[in-house]
Amino acid sequence: MAMAYLAWRLAQRSCPSSLQVTSFPVVQLHMNRTAMRASQKDFENSMNQVKLLKKDPGNEVKLKLYALYKQATEGPCNMPKPGVFDLINKAKWDAWNALGSLPKEAARQNYVDLVSSLSPSLESSSQVEPGTDRKSTGFETLVVTSEDGITKITFNRPKKKNAINTEMYHEIMRALKAASKDDSIITVLTGNGDYYSSGNDLTNFTDIPPGGVEEKAENSAVLLREFVGCFIDFPKPLIAVVNGPAVGISVTLLGLFDAVYASDRATFHTPFSHLGQSPEGCSSYTFPKIMSPAKATEMLIFGKKLTAGEACAQGLVTEVFPDSTFQKEVWTRLKAFAKLPPNAVRISKEVIRKREREKLHTVNAEECNVLQGRWLSDECTNAVVNFLSRKSKL
Numbered sequence: 001m002a003m004a005y006l007a008w009r010l011a012q013r014s015c016p017s018s019l020q021v022t023s024f025p026v027v028q029l030h031m032n033r034t035a036m037r038a039s040q041k042d043f044e045n046s047m048n049q050v051k052l053l054k055k056d057p058g059n060e061v062k063l064k065l066y067a068l069y070k071q072a073t074e075g076p077c078n079m080p081k082p083g084v085f086d087l088i089n090k091a092k093w094d095a096w097n098a099l100g101s102l103p104k105e106a107a108r109q110n111y112v113d114l115v116s117s118l119s120p121s122l123e124s125s126s127q128v129e130p131g132t133d134r135k136s137t138g139f140e141t142l143v144v145t146s147e148d149g150i151t152k153i154t155f156n157r158p159k160k161k162n163a164i165n166t167e168m169y170h171e172i173m174r175a176l177k178a179a180s181k182d183d184s185i186i187t188v189l190t191g192n193g194d195y196y197s198s199g200n201d202l203t204n205f206t207d208i209p210p211g212g213v214e215e216k217a218e219n220s221a222v223l224l225r226e227f228v229g230c231f232i233d234f235p236k237p238l239i240a241v242v243n244g245p246a247v248g249i250s251v252t253l254l255g256l257f258d259a260v261y262a263s264d265r266a267t268f269h270t271p272f273s274h275l276g277q278s279p280e281g282c283s284s285y286t287f288p289k290i291m292s293p294a295k296a297t298e299m300l301i302f303g304k305k306l307t308a309g310e311a312c313a314q315g316l317v318t319e320v321f322p323d324s325t326f327q328k329e330v331w332t333r334l335k336a337f338a339k340l341p342p343n344a345v346r347i348s349k350e351v352i353r354k355r356e357r358e359k360l361h362t363v364n365a366e367e368c369n370v371l372q373g374r375w376l377s378d379e380c381t382n383a384v385v386n387f388l389s390r391k392s393k394l
Ligand SMILES: CCCCCCCCCCC/C=C/C(=O)SCCNC(=O)CCNC(=O)[C@H](O)C(C)(C)COP(=O)(O)OP(=O)(O)OC[C@H]1O[C@@H](n2cnc3c(N)ncnc32)[C@H](O)[C@@H]1OP(=O)(O)O
Pocket: 159, 160, 161, 163, 164, 198, 199, 200, 201, 202, 203, 204, 205, 213, 216, 217, 220, 224, 247, 248, 249, 250, 271, 272, 275, 277, 280, 375, 387, 392, 393, 394
């Protein structure tokens, strides 16, 4: 009974809006005439399309397809019910039986609709080379792909160690907003090349508008607040795949991620005092909570650089992998995560983040205010000038 109920719920969800399932087990249909147009040819085409699916649509969808196919070709289920231990045949029988007296034509139409709703998988089988991702275009500083339930945002300025310039701040926000609405289950940030990211691009300090440095600092504080806000509010699990060294804001933001996987080549460095600056990315709040106030002080005030192992021991990193197997091991794991039921994943993230969201926004606003003042200080100006005139590096 439970299985039949589940199959009925599935069949109900797969109905187009013009079909209303109003009772169980007898299915009543309110159908408009245009919804009844799937011909035998359409039905056969859909059967062929199913064979071309690149991605396994999962057991729920396969059961629905099976039930609709049987209903469309043989009519209502009149087979004897399989025994309770014949799990697979019983699930199939339950799914078919749950369709009740659904007419053959309606089942054929539902089958065609269901197959066409799987079209993203069909598109990826026909339009994309095997093994390649669906890529979003329109980004200069990122590569954004979506595949297997994972949206991957890759920092893509490897020659500049993936330093985050103004354009990249905007593009990351745009990519996160798109990822929050797409059909992916998890979102991953990673870097192209040998660095994860060297943090804020220090040339951001050189682009001073006619309103002067004060106006630049004010605009930058607004930008930073909005940028960090996107991480605070991101509704799906956000996972960092830290492929190499991370500096500054690319480290502090990790406290807002849901999991951080690091290569053993990665390091974590927040040299804010050296740069005449102060912590951002909510790290003044998240780091002491994650790693104890004393350890956070060493990083955020004294600029201690952590190895991946140290960052893991202090709770900033979830797990460290040898660089030689890093990509393989991490992506295998992420693909498994992305197969989890999407609603449960999203709701769990909300339950975890909800309690902290308001506090995080308050912290973010305070950090940006403080930084706005810091950017106007001689300490900060000297540090930036020294880097840009190549007098200093980290
Ligand atoms: C008036 C107010 C304006 C404010 C605007 C701010 C907006 C928001 C700010 C948010 C707060 C963020 C804070 C931070 O992130 S602090 C951390 C900043 N990052 C750094 O200080 C790193 C600086 N880089 C280095 O020390 C070294 O480059 C590094 C150790 C990362 C690598 O050294 P390596 O020797 O291996 O490589 P190169 O130095 O030769 O680097 C290759 C090229 O990449 C350029 N590069 C690298 N990192 C940066 C960077 N962060 N900013 C700008 N450019 C960077 C480097 O210059 C080389 O370029 P060229 O090949 O052209 O010389």
